[in-house]
Amino acid sequence: xxxxxxxxxxxxxxxxxxxxxxxxxxxxxxxxxxxxxxxxxxxxxxxxxxxxxxxxxxxxxxxxxxxxxxxxxxxxxxxxxxxxxxxxxxxxxxxxxxxxxxxxxxxxxxxxxxxxxxxxxxxxxxxxxxxxxxxxxxxxxxxxxxxxxxxxxxxxxxxxxxxxxxxxxxxxxxxxxxxxxxxxxxxxxxxxxxxxxxxxxxxxxxxxxxxxxxx
Numbered sequence: 001x002x003x004x005x006x007x008x009x010x011x012x013x014x015x016x017x018x019x020x021x022x023x024x025x026x027x028x029x030x031x032x033x034x035x036x037x038x039x040x041x042x043x044x045x046x047x048x049x050x051x052x053x054x055x056x057x058x059x060x061x062x063x064x065x066x067x068x069x070x071x072x073x074x075x076x077x078x079x080x081x082x083x084x085x086x087x088x089x090x091x092x093x094x095x096x097x098x099x100x101x102x103x104x105x106x107x108x109x110x111x112x113x114x115x116x117x118x119x120x121x122x123x124x125x126x127x128x129x130x131x132x133x134x135x136x137x138x139x140x141x142x143x144x145x146x147x148x149x150x151x152x153x154x155x156x157x158x159x160x161x162x163x164x165x166x167x168x169x170x171x172x173x174x175x176x177x178x179x180x181x182x183x184x185x186x187x188x189x190x191x192x193x194x195x196x197x198x199x200x201x202x203x204x205x206x207x208x209x210x211x212x213x214x215x
Contacts, residue, residue, distance in 0.1 A: 009164035049133030
């Protein structure tokens, strides 16, 4: 079946940003809570935006605002060192544009950090529509973000794919009644085991392109 709309998660799906996310969170928790937080612990905090994660998990409640600002400063400053442009992803987006397949980003990431990453990794105008964690009340695995994007694109569930690298992504897609694609095609995707089964799974971008888009 040819899908007319493709919605993508961002971190770990379109951008290999997890290293800079981990680094910025670890700096914040070290500075304000004097504790070392592992990558695995941070992954378990995922769901809300970065602001929500800090608000919910920082023990030093008196410095929430400062911690949030420090997070964004570290995220921006270390982005170029820790995250690199992926030419296969850029080619995938160009192919979607050439084929006239509408696409958008649906991410739990806050708008501010999302725009930092887009500025570092993607040409201007790559994404015309993005739904971030700041644009919804209910974060993934709730399907609100997917429903919002579909409404704005006038997309039907039958002709929509949601592509992501985490269990929360797959749960959100299933709840939105769209076909789900679980991917582990970037070096720092969340991991190869999904707690719920997606409709499709890919470890190579080229295989996804061959299956759903063509050359």
